[in-house]
Amino acid sequence: MKLHGSFTSPFVRHCRIALLQQGMDFEFIETDYAQSAEGSPAMRVPYLQDGDLVLHDSSSILKHIRQRNEQGFCQSIEEFDLYLLVTTALDSTINLFLLEKSGVDIATNSYTQRQAQRIQQCLQALNNKAEQGLEWNDAGIRLACFIDWALYRQRLDLSGFPALLRWLEDARQSREFELTTPPAA
Numbered sequence: 001m002k003l004h005g006s007f008t009s010p011f012v013r014h015c016r017i018a019l020l021q022q023g024m025d026f027e028f029i030e031t032d033y034a035q036s037a038e039g040s041p042a043m044r045v046p047y048l049q050d051g052d053l054v055l056h057d058s059s060s061i062l063k064h065i066r067q068r069n070e071q072g073f074c075q076s077i078e079e080f081d082l083y084l085l086v087t088t089a090l091d092s093t094i095n096l097f098l099l100e101k102s103g104v105d106i107a108t109n110s111y112t113q114r115q116a117q118r119i120q121q122c123l124q125a126l127n128n129k130a131e132q133g134l135e136w137n138d139a140g141i142r143l144a145c146f147i148d149w150a151l152y153r154q155r156l157d158l159s160g161f162p163a164l165l166r167w168l169e170d171a172r173q174s175r176e177f178e179l180t181t182p183p184a185a
């Protein structure tokens, strides 16, 4: 099994955590922008090769990893919705990061303003969920990968969302989460 990705991507990190949790052998192939444009029609990482099977998104990769180990992926509708809400916030945060890096003035464009507002509203909803209690399942793992990446890239001020910061502290108790910490910037 070959997982293509980068050591910094939160989507890739989630897949690596799942592979480590399940004790699966895999080869990690560090893949840059040029290589992902060649290797996947989505032009993104992660992508995975498992024999003849090629998967192009972290969600299908996670479902495959869990299913190969006879475990469910986002089994309850509540967990699935939370996983998707985190992913929405993560997608918007990464889009703004990449747009800004490529020279777009994200402060003045009306659509990027909407993305920024979406992130704040998602953070509030996720903080409320975290106050009620979370589990170390795929929704909880994705949330921890998102928060840690946002802090690593200095993209978000999370001081107004204490339950999210507490969740990150809890996540750091996980061996697989610690083993997949992004390299120092």
Ligand SMILES: N[C@@H](CCC(=O)N[C@@H](CS)C(=O)NCC(=O)O)C(=O)O
Residues within 6 Å of the ligand: 008, 009, 010, 011, 036, 043, 044, 045, 046, 056, 057, 058, 059, 094, 098
């Ligand atoms: N929906 C995808 C998102 C993956 C994604 O956004 N990957 C980023 C790295 S964190 C990427 O490769 N971006 C390159 C680009 O957008 O051109 C998944 O869950 O795998």
